[in-house]
Amino acid sequence: GVELEEEGCGNEEDDEAWAMELSDVGAAGSLQGVHDQVLPTQNSSTRVIVHVDLDCFYAQVEMISNPELKDKPLGVQQKYLVVTCNYEARKLGVKKLMNVRVAKEKCPQLVLVNGEDLTRYREMSYKVTEMVEKRLQQLQSDELSAMTVSGHVYNNQSINLHDILHIRLLVGSQIAAEMREAMYNRLGLTGCAGVASNKLLAKLVSGVFKPNQQTVLLPESCQHLIHSLNHIKEIPGIGYKTTKCLEALGITSVHDLQTFSSKILEKELGILVAQRILKLSFGEDNSPVIPSGPPQSFSEEDSFKKCSSEVEAKKRIEELLASLLNRVCRDGRKPHTVRLIIRRYSSEKHYGRESRQCPIPSHVIQKLGTGNYDVMTPMVEILMKLFRNMVNVKMPFHLTLLSVCFCNLKALNTAKKGPMDYYLTPSLTTASHSGKRSFKMKDTHMEDF
DNA sequence: TGGGGTTAT
């Protein structure tokens, strides 16, 4: 099991050490199947991060569901987009987020499956997260002694067995290989892995050799990697807006950013963003691995060409709500806030969503998950009030998206355990002497694995 | 562009 004790800690303010220790054993998971982990170390300044990134996750789940699809070019469709596709399809020119019509033109043999319902992807994602958690617990007792690298070494650099950093990264590569093996053997999923000294570098290097391979980055090749990027937008953490802003300043390459005046950058982007992305451009990233734990919100959304009546909106909201109630019931925790999100039709407005939220009345919260059918009626009432708050139904309107979100999730006071309760349990020891609510990883026993 | 998710302000 994992021990996380606050040894002789008289300082109640010391959240840092606690977070660090948690990150030492934590696994971050998300729906896309991306997982990071940090190996336990004595010295927190020399980290080894293993980043694993599943290959075209949705397409893999579909191929596992229906093996006949395995050797055909396959695309996963949501509305009129091919959101992802397998590598057969990529060879034939299909790209992620390609219009269905364009994809069919490029590749007439393309097989399409609908991927608008995320249920099965979610289920597989939970399995992956669960597996990674268990491997993580086991790692600490593993013998990791064979000193040979697994997979590629970035830039073909040679390993110096006398360099302790090299050795630790090499051990990381073995762990990455073993985790990928386990994922394939148990769940049939393939993926890439990157091993490096921080999250940024691990993620970047994971994509160097692409499907189903892994790469370790030795410290001497860090600058080579970062300068191999053709544009700053390829740096995770620099998104759409920041890229536009940087381009306006004449910054397009990593070198441009590295040598740009930090003062001007701070004025343009704010001190926080400026300093963070400047460090990123040098391959520096001290952000910790944060175990994601169970989700903090659940939402269902649907997009469409046009919804312009209150009656139709209500119907769509009821559908979204029914699925959501199911999911929330299975999770076991109770949402205390509900939010309605809309997107209005507008010719050229990038990212125009509006939302209204409100607390869920306590008597409704109580009924949630009891199988009581009458939870629908009051919830629909609430959501329609939020709807009319945003949309003047006496005037013509044109919506292209509706979404319902449950958030502010709280564990119930009863002893009933939901499926995700497995990951985190309230830490009695810490809570009792710090007065703060905190969590520790629950012990896992080897026979579970 | 889809159907999600997070954190910061």
Added chain:
DNA sequence: ATAACCC
């Protein structure tokens, strides 16, 4: 509630 980021 919005805006930025991630996949």
